[in-house]
Amino acid sequence: MFNRLWIALTLAVAAAGPAAAQANPSFYLVNRSPTAISEVYATASGVASWGDDRLGHNSIPPGQSYAIRLPADGNCVYDVRVVYANGQSDERRALNTCNVDNVSFPTGRGGAGNGPQQGTNDPSFRLINRGASEVNEVYASLAGNDRWGPDRLGDDIVPPGSSAIIRLPTGQCVYDVRVVFANGNSTERRRVNLCTVTELRVP
Numbered sequence: 001m002f003n004r005l006w007i008a009l010t011l012a013v014a015a016a017g018p019a020a021a022q023a024n025p026s027f028y029l030v031n032r033s034p035t036a037i038s039e040v041y042a043t044a045s046g047v048a049s050w051g052d053d054r055l056g057h058n059s060i061p062p063g064q065s066y067a068i069r070l071p072a073d074g075n076c077v078y079d080v081r082v083v084y085a086n087g088q089s090d091e092r093r094a095l096n097t098c099n100v101d102n103v104s105f106p107t108g109r110g111g112a113g114n115g116p117q118q119g120t121n122d123p124s125f126r127l128i129n130r131g132a133s134e135v136n137e138v139y140a141s142l143a144g145n146d147r148w149g150p151d152r153l154g155d156d157i158v159p160p161g162s163s164a165i166i167r168l169p170t171g172q173c174v175y176d177v178r179v180v181f182a183n184g185n186s187t188e189r190r191r192v193n194l195c196t197v198t199e200l201r202v203p
Helices: 002-022
Strands: 027-031 037-044 065-068 077-084 089-096 102-105 125-129 135-142 163-166 174-181 186-193 199-202
Touching: 027 037, 037 065, 089 102, 089 186, 125 135, 135 163, 186 199
Parallel strands: 027 102, 125 199
Antiparallel strands: 027 065, 037 077, 077 089, 125 163, 135 174, 174 186
């Protein structure tokens, strides 16, 4: 009986391991402003106090990024605040940072090459495939819409380790996103504020 229980617990921990590893709220904060960022705060959404400055003695020059390390304790939804060298500040509320690699400030976003271009209400984003199977279909519809609409990839695919720009009309920001892989698996992200992120990684 003891051996069976031990084996069951071992398998349960092994099965939970990869899922827990994927729930990583750390991200790169990207400074898209012409002014250096001198302070960054990130706290679990709804917490009254901003806590410690996560930059310490560092700063983020214009056009540069900085890794914001957060504990992988199961929480993914954070409020983020930055303070610029000129004293101005900006905030993002209720960000699911487990779903993104980069968080850009200020609201206007930019990207190199053919990435999403700067625009206050531009929900276009780069989809990054971190899975072992290619992405065959991508759907993005306004949050709460009961229809997914057209496949945003069209005839394209996103091989493992690759990415693709998903173009969406400017204006609305909060979307539901569904991704379908070649092996038949699918994943969804609900109520993502795409105007506050430049990249969305799956699965």
